[in-house]
Amino acid sequence: MTSDVQVTHNAEQNRYELHKGSELAAFAEYRPAGNAVMLSHTETRPEFEGQGFGSRLVQEMLDTLRAEERQVVPMCPFVASFIREHREYVDLVQPDQRGVFGL
Numbered sequence: 001m002t003s004d005v006q007v008t009h010n011a012e013q014n015r016y017e018l019h020k021g022s023e024l025a026a027f028a029e030y031r032p033a034g035n036a037v038m039l040s041h042t043e044t045r046p047e048f049e050g051q052g053f054g055s056r057l058v059q060e061m062l063d064t065l066r067a068e069e070r071q072v073v074p075m076c077p078f079v080a081s082f083i084r085e086h087r088e089y090v091d092l093v094q095p096d097q098r099g100v101f102g103l
Contacts, residue, residue, distance in 0.1 A: 005053070007060040016064070018057040026053045028061055028079070036071040036094055042078045058082045062089050073097050 004021045018026040025048040029041040039061075044054045058079055065072055071094045074080040080101045083089045090103045097103075 005056065007057055009064065016057060016061040018053050018060075020048065020053070026057045028057055028076070033073065035069075036073055037065060038073045038075050039079045040075045042076045054078060055082060059086070062092060066092055074101055 005018065005025075007016060007018050010017050010027075013029075014031060015027045015029045017024055024045065026042070026044040028039060028043075031038040031040055042054060042058065044057075059082070062072070062083075066089075070092075072079075072092045073094055074083055074097075080103075083093060083101070083103060090098065093101065093103050
Protein backbone atom coordinates (compact mmCIF):
# COMPACT_ATOMS: atom_id res chain seq x y z
CA MET A 1 0.00 0.00 0.00
CA THR A 2 1.37 3.39 -0.90
CA SER A 3 2.41 6.09 1.53
CA ASP A 4 -0.23 8.53 0.28
CA VAL A 5 -2.87 6.69 2.35
CA GLN A 6 -3.99 8.29 5.61
CA VAL A 7 -6.62 7.38 8.20
CA THR A 8 -8.19 10.27 10.09
CA HIS A 9 -10.93 10.68 12.69
CA ASN A 10 -13.76 12.93 11.54
CA ALA A 11 -15.44 13.54 14.91
CA GLU A 12 -18.00 15.95 13.45
CA GLN A 13 -19.45 13.16 11.28
CA ASN A 14 -18.80 10.33 13.78
CA ARG A 15 -16.59 8.38 11.44
CA TYR A 16 -13.06 7.38 10.62
CA GLU A 17 -11.95 8.06 7.07
CA LEU A 18 -9.26 6.65 4.83
CA HIS A 19 -7.96 8.99 2.15
CA LYS A 20 -5.77 8.01 -0.76
CA GLY A 21 -4.14 11.25 -1.69
CA SER A 22 -6.92 13.82 -1.63
CA GLU A 23 -9.70 11.30 -2.32
CA LEU A 24 -11.94 9.71 0.27
CA ALA A 25 -11.53 5.98 -0.36
CA ALA A 26 -13.34 4.45 2.64
CA PHE A 27 -15.06 5.35 5.89
CA ALA A 28 -16.34 3.65 9.03
CA GLU A 29 -19.28 5.21 10.87
CA TYR A 30 -19.83 4.86 14.61
CA ARG A 31 -22.13 5.93 17.41
CA PRO A 32 -20.79 6.71 20.88
CA ALA A 33 -22.36 4.63 23.66
CA GLY A 34 -20.81 5.60 27.00
CA ASN A 35 -17.26 4.24 27.07
CA ALA A 36 -18.06 2.05 24.08
CA VAL A 37 -18.35 2.79 20.39
CA MET A 38 -20.97 1.08 18.23
CA LEU A 39 -19.31 0.48 14.87
CA SER A 40 -22.32 0.64 12.59
CA HIS A 41 -21.21 0.84 8.96
CA THR A 42 -18.06 0.55 6.86
CA GLU A 43 -17.92 1.46 3.19
CA THR A 44 -15.23 1.47 0.53
CA ARG A 45 -15.91 3.42 -2.64
CA PRO A 46 -16.19 1.03 -5.62
CA GLU A 47 -13.08 2.30 -7.41
CA PHE A 48 -10.98 1.51 -4.30
CA GLU A 49 -12.37 -1.96 -3.52
CA GLY A 50 -10.05 -4.95 -3.43
CA GLN A 51 -6.98 -2.94 -2.43
CA GLY A 52 -7.06 -3.62 1.32
CA PHE A 53 -8.30 -0.15 2.25
CA GLY A 54 -11.26 -1.40 4.30
CA SER A 55 -9.02 -3.65 6.40
CA ARG A 56 -6.44 -0.94 6.91
CA LEU A 57 -9.14 1.51 7.97
CA VAL A 58 -10.64 -0.92 10.49
CA GLN A 59 -7.22 -1.88 11.88
CA GLU A 60 -6.15 1.73 12.43
CA MET A 61 -9.55 2.63 13.89
CA LEU A 62 -9.39 -0.28 16.35
CA ASP A 63 -5.81 0.62 17.28
CA THR A 64 -6.93 4.19 18.00
CA LEU A 65 -9.89 3.02 20.08
CA ARG A 66 -7.60 0.69 22.04
CA ALA A 67 -5.23 3.60 22.77
CA GLU A 68 -8.25 5.59 24.02
CA GLU A 69 -9.24 2.62 26.23
CA ARG A 70 -12.62 2.35 24.52
CA GLN A 71 -14.67 -0.80 23.98
CA VAL A 72 -16.46 -1.60 20.74
CA VAL A 73 -19.71 -3.18 19.60
CA PRO A 74 -19.14 -4.38 16.02
CA MET A 75 -22.60 -3.92 14.48
CA CYS A 76 -21.06 -3.73 11.00
CA PRO A 77 -20.58 -7.22 9.49
CA PHE A 78 -17.24 -6.21 7.95
CA VAL A 79 -15.86 -5.06 11.31
CA ALA A 80 -17.16 -8.19 13.08
CA SER A 81 -15.54 -10.38 10.42
CA PHE A 82 -12.26 -8.46 10.71
CA ILE A 83 -12.23 -9.01 14.48
CA ARG A 84 -13.00 -12.73 14.06
CA GLU A 85 -10.02 -13.01 11.68
CA HIS A 86 -7.73 -10.86 13.86
CA ARG A 87 -8.26 -12.30 17.33
CA GLU A 88 -5.93 -9.75 18.92
CA TYR A 89 -8.85 -7.30 18.79
CA VAL A 90 -11.46 -9.50 20.54
CA ASP A 91 -10.61 -7.93 23.91
CA LEU A 92 -11.93 -4.59 22.60
CA VAL A 93 -15.43 -5.99 22.15
CA GLN A 94 -17.68 -5.43 25.15
CA PRO A 95 -17.59 -8.75 27.03
CA ASP A 96 -21.38 -9.21 27.04
CA GLN A 97 -21.43 -8.70 23.25
CA ARG A 98 -18.73 -11.22 22.27
CA GLY A 99 -21.12 -14.18 22.04
CA VAL A 100 -23.60 -12.18 19.99
CA PHE A 101 -20.98 -11.67 17.29
CA GLY A 102 -19.43 -15.13 17.52
CA LEU A 103 -16.26 -13.85 19.15
